[in-house]
Amino acid sequence: MSKTGYRIVLLPGDGIGPEVVAQGRRLIETVARTFGDQVTFEEHRIGGAAIEAEGTPLPRTTVEAARGADAVLLGSVGGPEWDHLAGDKRPEAGLLGIRKALGVYANLRPVRAYRPLLRSSTLKPEVLEGVDLLIVRELTGGLYFGDKRREEGPGGVRVVDELVYTTPEIERIVRLAFETARNTGRSVTSVDKANVLESSRHWREVVDRVARDYPEVPYRHMLVDNCAMQLIRDPRQFGVIVTENMFGDILSDEAAMLTGSIGMLPSASLGSGAGLYEPVHGSAPDIAGRGVANPLGTLLSVAMMYQYSLGRPRVAEAIVAAVERALEDGFRTPDLAGEAARVCGTDEMTEAVLERLQIVPE
Numbered sequence: 001m002s003k004t005g006y007r008i009v010l011l012p013g014d015g016i017g018p019e020v021v022a023q024g025r026r027l028i029e030t031v032a033r034t035f036g037d038q039v040t041f042e043e044h045r046i047g048g049a050a051i052e053a054e055g056t057p058l059p060r061t062t063v064e065a066a067r068g069a070d071a072v073l074l075g076s077v078g079g080p081e082w083d084h085l086a087g088d089k090r091p092e093a094g095l096l097g098i099r100k101a102l103g104v105y106a107n108l109r110p111v112r113a114y115r116p117l118l119r120s121s122t123l124k125p126e127v128l129e130g131v132d133l134l135i136v137r138e139l140t141g142g143l144y145f146g147d148k149r150r151e152e153g154p155g156g157v158r159v160v161d162e163l164v165y166t167t168p169e170i171e172r173i174v175r176l177a178f179e180t181a182r183n184t185g186r187s188v189t190s191v192d193k194a195n196v197l198e199s200s201r202h203w204r205e206v207v208d209r210v211a212r213d214y215p216e217v218p219y220r221h222m223l224v225d226n227c228a229m230q231l232i233r234d235p236r237q238f239g240v241i242v243t244e245n246m247f248g249d250i251l252s253d254e255a256a257m258l259t260g261s262i263g264m265l266p267s268a269s270l271g272s273g274a275g276l277y278e279p280v281h282g283s284a285p286d287i288a289g290r291g292v293a294n295p296l297g298t299l300l301s302v303a304m305m306y307q308y309s310l311g312r313p314r315v316a317e318a319i320v321a322a323v324e325r326a327l328e329d330g331f332r333t334p335d336l337a338g339e340a341a342r343v344c345g346t347d348e349m350t351e352a353v354l355e356r357l358q359i360v361p362e
């Protein structure tokens with residue numbers, strides 16, 4: 001069901017975060033004008049920006065606002081100025097904290113090889129043509145959230161990062177992956193390290209059990225090291241990839257290279273409450289403030305927001321189509337440049353997408 005009044009919380013964060021979130025906002029405002037939607041934006045701090053202003057990477061006001069929103073759009077967190085900080089003092093703790101606070105256990109990262117960008121990748125176009133896969137990354141468990149310890153002993157330091165998963169945590173993410181695969185006519189590849197890890201062996205058992213409820217969905221298990229190789233060797237073999245938090249983090253950066261640039265990848269993080277939408281790229285401090293960041297990962301994240309949180313799947317499709325047309329017409333931010341016709345900045349790229357947006361009122 002689509003609504004006509006939304007509360008969107010914007011969390012620009014650090015580096016290029018504010019620049020790309022501003023473009024996401026422009027897109028939401030444009031769509032709202034078409035439908036006559038009432039949108040309220042509320043902006044809050046997270047990450048390094050919050051450390052500087054409020055002394056903590058995740059202020060309480062940020063969490064409360066996000067919890068009460070229809071959807072949250074986040075830029076990125078982190079930067080060299082906070083590299084000396086440890087653990088829960090770091091900007092990244094703000095990001096992990098908001099994911100946990102919103103209970104967004106399912107991180108969807110679609111990876112699509114846009115035809116006009118086939119030559120922007122370092123891989124051969126014939127390997128990439130037609131790639132359209134979805135990484136479903138578990139987002140609130142595993143190594144990221146296990147106990148961490150540092151013990152000073154006579155023989156030196158002993159460090160511990162625990163990898164914990166419970167059956168329900170595995171089951172809900174695996175079920176979501178199978179549901180998505182069924183709805184989109186894809187196969188499931190469950191990725192683990194079952195030849196070494198106990199958690200992976202249990203993950204496999206749960207996958208086998210859940211799979212029985214989806215007899216029409218082809219599925220298989222794959223070891224993570226093999227998956228890393230197969231993604232580059234023959235990425236078209238993948239439909240939905242479901243995996244635990246850390247493996248999903250690593251494989252999604254690798255898979256981003258199938259699109260030509262990490263700047264292309266959007267994500268949706270879903271749970272039972274407000275959805276959290278963020279481009280997969282980081283804060284890119286080296287290009288921050290120069291107006292050259294690729295806004296497409298964010299605009300495509302806004303598309304996912306329309307699909308999963310705002311009940312307007314047609315708008316989501318229209319945004320993806322507009323991005324594709326802008327690319328076809330030769331618009332390229334520097335990260336995609338290659339042999340491009342028109343190297344453009346962040347604003348101009350967004351403008352190109354907005355001009356090509358054809359929204360059919362639903």
Ligand code: IPM
Pocket residue numbers: 077078092095096249280
């Ligand atoms: C991502 C990022 C984050 C993660 C970092 C910034 C904590 O790499 O969203 O993929 O590891 O989840």
Ligand code: MG
Pocket residue numbers: 249250253
């Ligand atoms: Mg990452």
